Amino acid sequence: MAHQFGASLVGITGVHKEFIFKNMMRGMDEWGDEVPEHWKSIIVIGIPMNWDPMYSAIGYSTSYDAYHKCRLAIGKLQIFLGELGYGSRCQVPGNDYEMTIPPLGVLAGLGEASRNGTLMTPELGTNVRLAALVTDIELEHDKPVDLGMQHFCRDCKICATSCPSGSISLSDEPDTVIRGFKRYDFNQDSCYRMWQSGPTAMGMGCRACIAVCPYTRKNNWIHTIVREADPRDKTGATRKALLAMQHNMFYYPEAEAYHGDWNGGHMAGYHQPPEWMRTENYFKVDKTWAYDGNWEGI
Numbered sequence: 315m316a317h318q319f320g321a322s323l324v325g326i327t328g329v330h331k332e333f334i335f336k337n338m339m340r341g342m343d344e345w346g347d348e349v350p351e352h353w354k355s356i357i358v359i360g361i362p363m364n365w366d367p368m369y370s371a372i373g374y375s376t377s378y379d380a381y382h383k384c385r386l387a388i389g390k391l392q393i394f395l396g397e398l399g400y401g402s403r404c405q406v407p408g409n410d411y412e413m414t415i416p417p418l419g420v421l422a423g424l425g426e427a428s429r430n431g432t433l434m435t436p437e438l439g440t441n442v443r444l445a446a447l448v449t450d451i452e453l454e455h456d457k458p459v460d461l462g463m464q465h466f467c468r469d470c471k472i473c474a475t476s477c478p479s480g481s482i483s484l485s486d487e488p489d490t491v492i493r494g495f496k497r498y499d500f501n502q503d504s505c506y507r508m509w510q511s512g513p514t515a516m517g518m519g520c521r522a523c524i525a526v527c528p529y530t531r532k533n534n535w536i537h538t539i540v541r542e543a544d545p546r547d548k549t550g551a552t553r554k555a556l557l558a559m560q561h562n563m564f565y566y567p568e569a570e571a572y573h574g575d576w577n578g579g580h581m582a583g584y585h586q587p588p589e590w591m592r593t594e595n596y597f598k599v600d601k602t603w604a605y606d607g608n609w610e611g612i
């Protein structure tokens with residue numbers, strides 16, 4: 315039913331205390347770590363951001379496109395379960411959460427934890443926005459998956475070298491432990507400052523790390539081959555060959571180029587935008603930017 319209501323990905327996990335918030339903001343008093351006993355399962359859904367704006371530029375507020383769809387899908391699921399007589403509560407963007415969702419997505423088997431701190435899925439890469447529904451139904455829980463994506467992250471580092479705020483760890487191995495889980499270090503403060511430097515109050519954001527990730531590609535044949543071949547090759551040779559191609563055949567600008575032009579940047583986007591997004595074709599604007607990338611089609 316979650317798929318019927320619009321979810322692209324769906325998984326189910328248990329209630330993991332370590333990912334339930336103890337307060338709503340830094341500096342507020344903790345309200346303790348007791349979790350309601352009737353919370354039995356968490357249903358996690360994922361929906362991709364609109365591909366064209368996501369590939370194209372910082373200034374297009376694509377997160378809210380997917381967040382909006384997430385709210386609708388999970389809201390319908392909540393009503394559906396209510397009609398069946400079960401209690402549930404939405405955990406939805408922008409900020410109506412009582413838990414942090416990406417690790418729950420990992421536990422629900424939707425994908426793996428990526429270098430850039432997001433959930434990375436085999437179908438959508440890191441281009442996935444999440445919502446959840448906590449319910450009193452004792453559902454069968456999915457299991458975490460190991461599809462070799464974290465191994466890919468170990469050698470790849472493209473998001474880290476492309477991040478305009480240097481927020482992503484370049485370490486060869488996960489280099490920090492958060493709530494008992496090993497992961498790559500991530501500076502959320504410097505990332506958020508980059509977000510806040512967007513061109514307008516509504517056009518804030520960044521997403522360079524998502525757009526440049528080799529896993530973040532529409533589900534086309536070449537990436538299907540990659541996804542199937544790499545995890546099966548225990549020597550790592552496929553991964554190394556693919557990454558050499560990725561690094562050498564595709565152009566990546568310096569990370570600083572993604573800053574706003576008032577801050578020394580000079581790139582309008584991560585990849586070439588489609589014709590319909592080229593504002594200068596339709597409005598009389600003084601074009602001060604260059605389009606970036608040679609990624610057409612892939």
Ligand code: SF4
Pocket residue numbers: 430476477478479480481482504505506508509520521522523524
């Ligand atoms: S959103 Fe931008 S600033 Fe934040 S980690 Fe990704 S690339 Fe870096």
Ligand code: SF4
Pocket residue numbers: 428429430434440466467468470471472473474523526527528529
């Ligand atoms: S860009 Fe590379 S290192 Fe970063 S999340 Fe994607 S696969 Fe992992």
